[in-house]
Amino acid sequence: MRKLFTLHLLTNQKINSFQPMRRQQVELMIESLKNEARDRIVVDLSAKVASLNADLALLMMFRKRYTDKDLDNRGFKAVLQEVVHLAATPNLGDFFPFLGVIDLQGLTRRLKDLSKVFDEFLEKIIDDCAESNDQKQSKDFVGTMLDIMQSGEAEFQFDRSNIKAILFTMIVAAIDTSGTTIDWIITELLRHPHVMKKLQKELEQVVGLERMVKESDLENLKYLEMVVKEGMRLHSVVPLSQREAMEDCVVDGFPIRKGSRVIINNYAIQRDPNVWPEPERFVGSSIDVRGRNFQLLPFSAGRRSCPAVQLGIVVIRLVVAQLVHCFDWELPNDMQPCDLDLDDHFGVVTSREKHLMVIPSYRINE
Ligand code: HEM
Numbered sequence: 001m002r003k004l005f006t007l008h009l010l011t012n013q014k015i016n017s018f019q020p021m022r023r024q025q026v027e028l029m030i031e032s033l034k035n036e037a038r039d040r041i042v043v044d045l046s047a048k049v050a051s052l053n054a055d056l057a058l059l060m061m062f063r064k065r066y067t068d069k070d071l072d073n074r075g076f077k078a079v080l081q082e083v084v085h086l087a088a089t090p091n092l093g094d095f096f097p098f099l100g101v102i103d104l105q106g107l108t109r110r111l112k113d114l115s116k117v118f119d120e121f122l123e124k125i126i127d128d129c130a131e132s133n134d135q136k137q138s139k140d141f142v143g144t145m146l147d148i149m150q151s152g153e154a155e156f157q158f159d160r161s162n163i164k165a166i167l168f169t170m171i172v173a174a175i176d177t178s179g180t181t182i183d184w185i186i187t188e189l190l191r192h193p194h195v196m197k198k199l200q201k202e203l204e205q206v207v208g209l210e211r212m213v214k215e216s217d218l219e220n221l222k223y224l225e226m227v228v229k230e231g232m233r234l235h236s237v238v239p240l241s242q243r244e245a246m247e248d249c250v251v252d253g254f255p256i257r258k259g260s261r262v263i264i265n266n267y268a269i270q271r272d273p274n275v276w277p278e279p280e281r282f283v284g285s286s287i288d289v290r291g292r293n294f295q296l297l298p299f300s301a302g303r304r305s306c307p308a309v310q311l312g313i314v315v316i317r318l319v320v321a322q323l324v325h326c327f328d329w330e331l332p333n334d335m336q337p338c339d340l341d342l343d344d345h346f347g348v349v350t351s352r353e354k355h356l357m358v359i360p361s362y363r364i365n366e
Contacts, residue, residue, distance in 0.1 A: 001166060006307050008141040009060065015311050018060050019215055025055050026319060030212065030326050037360040042332045046183050046355035049319065050077040053179035056315060061170060062125055063132070063140055070124065072117045079117060080176045084347035086111055088240070122164040142167070172348075174308065177237055178315045180351040181298075185231030185320050187356055188282050190329060191337045195282060199227055203325040209365050213321040215314065224321055228313070229289055230282055232298040237349050239267035241300045266297040267350075289313065327360040 008014070029052045036043050051068070054076040058066045068075035091107050093100030103109055129142035145163045148154050189196040202223040207213050218224070241264045245256045256262060271279040275295050287296045290309055299306035306312065323329075331340065343353035 002307060004144065005141065005166075005170070008144060010308055010311060012310070015314065021059055022056060022215070022315070022318065025052060025059070026322055027212070030322055033327065033360050034362050037327065037362045040359055040361075042357050042359055044355045045186065045323075045358050046179075046352060047077065049182045049186075050176075050179040051075075052319065053182075053315070054175050057171070057174040057178075061141060061167075061174065062129060064128060066121075066125075071121045076175060077179070079114065080172060080349075081345065081347065081351060082110070083114055083118075083172060084176060084349040085345060086114070086347075088347045118168055119164065122167050125167060126160065126163060173306070176349040176351070177306075178312055178319075180237045180349055181232060181235070181312075181316050182319050182323075183352055183356055184235035184237070185228060185316070186323060186329075187340060187342070187352065188231050188234060189227070189320075189324065190331065190356075190358070191340050192282050193337055195227065196324065196329075199223055199324050203321060207325060209363065212364065213318070213325050215318055218314070218317050218321065221317070221321060224317055228317055228320060229287070229296065232289060232316075233270045233276070233296055234280075234282060235344075235350075236266045236270050236298055237351070238298070238300065239346075239350050240265060240348075241297075241304075243302075243304070264297075264300075266300070269295065269297060326362060326364050328363055330359040330361070332357055332359055 029048055033043060033048065054068075055065065058064070072079050086107055089105070089107060091100075092104055093102075093108070100108075126142060126146070129140060130146055142163070145166065149158050149160065149163065189199065202221060203213065206220045207217050213221075243262050243264065245258055245260050245262060248258050249256050251262070269275070273279050287293065289296055289298055290301070290305070292301070294301060299309045299312065331337070341354060344350045345353045
């Protein structure tokens with residue numbers, strides 16, 4: 001299934017083919033911010049970035065626009081945040097099975113409510129895709145899964161509920177991660193005005209102030225690359241990974257029995273003073289993000305690491321570059337950069353506790 005996902009969505013060719021769609025969606029967000037800048041409105045940047053990422057991910061995966069209302073009145077960000085928060089909350093019932101029935105924390109009940117919301121949405125996606133795939137020569141990802149299901153040729157059980165489970169994983173994995181990462185990087189840039197200025201300088205030199213950033217500019221923006229890596233190091237949006245030992249082994253002197261689940265604390269590794277001499281510092285990391293040396297693990301590492309590293313990085317760099325290039329940012333109510341709060345909302349994906357509120361002013365020459 002991972003191979004299918006990679007082949008259908010994540011080859012270089014596929015990622016490039018979605019470039020015009022990314023440009024269009026990012027331009028829409030910039031246009032709306034430009035209007036708000038004209039009126040000096042305080043904008044909820046977290047919400048803007050979240051809805052941009054939901055649009056990008058859903059358009060890419062399902063080739064169709066779905067709005068917040070298609071999921072639930074609360075919208076994608078709020079619902080997904082609740083899912084990732086509940087999924088990471090330790091359930092007493094897992095440790096003391098007799099408590100599972102009582103559902104003391106109400107986790108099972110809340111997750112069941114959310115699963116109903118998602119179930120209806122996923123049914124709609126599958127129906128829409130089935131309908132549009134009938135008219136197309138080339139199948140999209142959902143169409144291919146429907147074909148596998150109908151052919152009965154899968155070597156494992158594969159029905160509609162399996163398709164829904166896969167789509168659910170993809171939506172959770174794709175939507176919240178990139179948006180949350182961008183949110184944290186902009187937060188750090190606001191907390192470090194000299195880094196923001198330096199990045200704007202690089203953008204002026206490479207792109208100029210007569211036009212917006214294009215995806216083809218990204219490879220020439222080396223300081224942007226470092227800023228993004230450092231933001232991902234300080235704010236590991238997926239703070240913990242879980243793996244199950246396939247055989248008895250010893251890790252760093254600790255014996256691990258086959259079948260044990262090991263939790264890897266990416267957050268702690270990325271702030272480990274033995275690896276990072278100044279762990280709290282922002283900017284200066286040139287270490288590879290693919291976790292080859294197990295020092296920087298925003299996408300985890302190994303066989304179950306994120307298959308969408310390249311796509312994630314492109315989206316993050318593009319959106320951060322556009323926001324920093326097109327606007328100067330001010331904090332509302334005379335707030336100072338050092339007063340910006342860094343409280344996080346712990347979950348499978350860890351986002352800012354409070355939304356980032358800022359005042360943009362447009363800086364590109366018309
Ligand atoms: C900044 C953006 C992203 C970050 C930081 C990120 C991070 C991660 C991490 C850490 C994992 C592994 C979790 C674990 O260890 O169990 C993962 C898995 C996954 N990610 Fe991403 N991700 C990002 C973007 C995306 C996007 C855009 C997609 C889809 C288009 C995606 C699809 C997936 C999938 C399907 C998996 C599960 C892989 C498997 O179980 O084999 N991710 N991601």
